[in-house]
Amino acid sequence: KAGVTQTPRYLIKTRGQQVTLSCSPISGHRSVSWYQQTPGQGLQFLFEYFSETQRNKGNFPGRFSGRQFSNSRSEMNVSTLELGDSALYLCASSLQGENSPLHFGNGTRLTVT
Amino acid sequence: GEDVEQSLFLSVREGDSSVINCTYTDSSSTYLYWYKQEPGAGLQLLTYIFSNMDMKQDQRLTVLLNKKDKHLSLRIADTQTGDSAIYFCAERTGTASKLTFGTGTRLQVTL
Numbered sequence: 001k002a003g004v005t006q007t008p009r010y011l012i013k014t015r016g017q018q019v020t021l022s023c024s025p026i027s028g029h030r031s032v033s034w035y036q037q038t039p040g041q042g043l044q045f046l047f048e049y050f051s052e053t054q055r056n057k058g059n060f061p062g063r064f065s066g067r068q069f070s071n072s073r074s075e076m077n078v079s080t081l082e083l084g085d086s087a088l089y090l091c092a093s094s095l096q097g098e099n100s101p102l103h104f105g106n107g108t109r110l111t112v113t
Numbered sequence: 114g115e116d117v118e119q120s121l122f123l124s125v126r127e128g129d130s131s132v133i134n135c136t137y138t139d140s141s142s143t144y145l146y147w148y149k150q151e152p153g154a155g156l157q158l159l160t161y162i163f164s165n166m167d168m169k170q171d172q173r174l175t176v177l178l179n180k181k182d183k184h185l186s187l188r189i190a191d192t193q194t195g196d197s198a199i200y201f202c203a204e205r206t207g208t209a210s211k212l213t214f215g216t217g218t219r220l221q222v223t224l
Contacts, residue, residue: 033210043201043214056209090155094210101146102210104156
């Protein structure tokens with residue numbers, strides 16, 4: 001079974017631009033969540049989607065948004081990029097239920113210049 | 114509130130056992146996880162334990178949970194150079210997929 005796939009692997013953007021990251025979950029997994037990893041703040045939860053609905057949201061500004069499609073694939077968008085948005089963005093998928101562990105992709109490395 | 118703490122660095126000799134420790138504050142945690150991250154990669158799920166268990170063993174990995182002290186540990190037996198990585202513990206509360214991660218422990222395995 002294929003794992004969580006994130007595209008692209010690397011992105012370089014300029015301040016003020018916007019960016020869209022994509023995540024394909026493991027087949028059969030309907031929950032997709034996103035995390036930001038930076039050296040200073042560590043791993044922080046962005047949001048979770050289940051059945052095309054945002055189920056939970058972390059403490060990030062409204063510039064960070066996401067959506068989920070009917071096939072469970074998810075995208076996250078960051079608008080008006082800031083230098084501080086440079087990070088590794090990780091997507092995780094799981095089956096429904098608290099006893100279903102999260103499986104992570106290899107991430108998208110975003111650099112904002 | 115939720116807070117997870119880990120020591121930053123651990124160095125062990127190849128063949129020895131490694132013990133990575135983690136403390137958490139949220140007593141309503143349901144599951145606790147251990148993830149491994151190698152350079153340039155995402156998070157690899159190693160193992161996880163339900164909060165009403167004391168111990169879980171999976172090949173070279175042993176997880177111990179002291180719920181009273183909110184202390185979690187990961188023991189890696191016969192540590193190999195391929196085990197060199199950053200190890201994160203994480204807690205989950207409720208059914209949501211929101212995990213609170215520790216700062217990560219960098220494990221260095223020396224010959």
